[in-house]
Amino acid sequence: MVLTTAILDTVDELRQTVAALHGELTRNELVIWTAGNVSARVPGQDLMVIKPSGVSYDNLAGETMVVTDLFGNLVHGELAPSSDTAAHAYVYRHMPEVGGVVHTHSTYATAWAARGEPIPCVLTMIADEFGGDIPVGPFAIIGDDSIGRGIVETLRGSRSPAVLMQNHGPFSVGKDARSAVKAAVMVEDVARTVHIARQLGAPLAISQQDIDQLHQRYQNVYGQH
């Protein structure tokens, strides 16, 4: 595939952005060694930018990032793409509103995933960002579309931008890569807080009406507009 100069400029900027966002994964202690990845859809193209496979976070400059089509075939860049590329690509093919995908093995979110248990919506922060319980996706083996399909099917049944893949770890999505990273940071934070709350008893429930009101407000009012 030949990329025009205009697309190459967009791609180069996205590679810088995606490389820098991997720094948020380490800063927020969501990943160890090479075990996590961020991708971004190239707007208007059937392309994505993603981390190469098995490369240390210390060596993640923008130029290291690779470009693939939405079936995971390498289009641009010199390294093999992340071994999770197929899952990212499946999400982009089936969720056109998604511009960024993040996968980690962050400790507390993965612990809920190991038990196959959704994180209950017992904090105002969960209602704000996730709009309800954070759901669990099916057990799926790497190598075909089963991880991607499990992510998409689970997210479609929920307001949550994050899914806990059973025995595996969280995947999160967003309108762009930064939003997906924010969801990855927050899913670990609330996974930890609710875990700790549960250790000494039962957290108090929040009513569905309050959850709806909090979610509605946060999605529409919060931040700078």
Place this chain on the structure above:
Amino acid sequence: MVLTTAILDTVDELRQTVAALHGELTRNELVIWTAGNVSARVPGQDLMVIKPSGVSYDNLAGETMVVTDLFGNLVHGELAPSSDTAAHAYVYRHMPEVGGVVHTHSTYATAWAARGEPIPCVLTMIADEFGGDIPVGPFAIIGDDSIGRGIVETLRGSRSPAVLMQNHGPFSVGKDARSAVKAAVMVEDVARTVHIARQLGAPLAISQQDIDQLHQRYQNVYGQH
């Protein structure tokens, strides 16, 4: 509202102070992403300095901080104030002795808040700083005065400078913003220690008389005078 030069000088200094104190929130791992805020009363004025809404802690220079009146209306600055401004403002209107307010979602304090359970005074450090159990405030939805009112009513029934708002997280107050940040740091520290102590059994009680004596001494003798 037009601010005189003298007040503007005070305000500019407070903006620097408040911006710098947000660095203590990250350094002490009390916040992730943009989820926490510090404010300070402008001494002698019906004004407060507070963090803008949804802005990253990396971008919090003094100039970014905004000034509002004590009903949360923007008076000075270019960004929308924190979505928690109404709660801070309510505290300043009703507690004239308070010069600083801090809100976080720090993990262990929020875990106690999720269960609606006060932190028992089983450490000398809790007696020193909080003078007894750290109380829980009501569940309240953002959008009107109910969070502010819950904070003020709970703090008035206690010697504690911190309150755990149910399903939400801690708010703390102090004579100035730095004291309120100190209380925010300490409430998380003791929330964690007592949580961990409770995981393997029952912490030993401290008698009311000892609590009173420790609190009295710490509030009057500790530090440089």
Place this chain on the structure above:
Amino acid sequence: MVLTTAILDTVDELRQTVAALHGELTRNELVIWTAGNVSARVPGQDLMVIKPSGVSYDNLAGETMVVTDLFGNLVHGELAPSSDTAAHAYVYRHMPEVGGVVHTHSTYATAWAARGEPIPCVLTMIADEFGGDIPVGPFAIIGDDSIGRGIVETLRGSRSPAVLMQNHGPFSVGKDARSAVKAAVMVEDVARTVHIARQLGAPLAISQQDIDQLHQRYQNVYGQH
């Protein structure tokens, strides 16, 4: 008291050492805010160097450190000494082999102290450094000699260089301030590891004979000689 030039040189060097060792407390996450302190005996003198009261760890240059006699009276320096000075001084008066004392409220050690429960010797590292269980000292109120007396009486009945003062936190001692800091770092580390081991069952015991052999070897063979 007038200090000779030779003693002042020793004191100035010790002040640098003690100031720098406070950096180990923060680096090892044993303290928050101003809640921990290191002291050193001035060799051959009835004097000690200690942290001033209520001063931030960011401002702890050597010159900030104060010198007191072994009853806690200020001899040199401009700030009020730590509120724990009486406890440090009591230890130096009654344990001539001790050259350094450290006090923290480190999380896991304080959690064991809150339950009044010794840390059992179930790790080779505990046998190496502490020679057996890490003992609990009595509940004691600040303000007289009762904390110091509790520390000394507890340490005398043990091979451990650290004691968990009930509802309060750990104190540790060493031949010099660095050794006492090492014991403070290690008591928190093993307090955490044994806590976590205990959460999911009973740690396996180590026989008294093995504990003795490990302790004997570590105290005499380990390190550079």
Place this chain on the structure above:
Amino acid sequence: MVLTTAILDTVDELRQTVAALHGELTRNELVIWTAGNVSARVPGQDLMVIKPSGVSYDNLAGETMVVTDLFGNLVHGELAPSSDTAAHAYVYRHMPEVGGVVHTHSTYATAWAARGEPIPCVLTMIADEFGGDIPVGPFAIIGDDSIGRGIVETLRGSRSPAVLMQNHGPFSVGKDARSAVKAAVMVEDVARTVHIARQLGAPLAISQQDIDQLHQRYQNVYGQH
């Protein structure tokens, strides 16, 4: 033993590598004070490079590393080798495929070791890297070959590159020192995640067939080839 110039060049490069890899132990919070060590086999020689005993991680330049034969006798360097040298040497003598060995007392792995309990393979990451449960080795006292023998016998019965020595801590091996450090980082990470999962219930099992498939794929496909 006289080393040729060619071997000395290799040795000097390995000393830099091994020194730098100790930085990964601190960065990943696997060690405190001086309690952990990395070694590397000198390729083609009956020699190894290892950390000196009781030296702070701040002072670990390449020149500080020592060279011993595979019985732990000092061949090159000025400091006494790590007190764990005999265990490393035993592994190199008996496992010719091993080029690097790491020992830590990392918190969660050591907690499983304290209970003498293997870490069950309930995460895809464990299947990938360890190929099954992470096994426990026998209780063994330092001073003779019993630790080394316990490591080798346990690893031979497993696909795991890491073993949890009872009441002591993890040892890990790899084709080179970097691989052994990776295993040390990952054993702590999965020890923590499975611990946390277990605190609130039973993690879901992964079938032996899925474990085999994941392990096979990760060992042969992952990374850059």
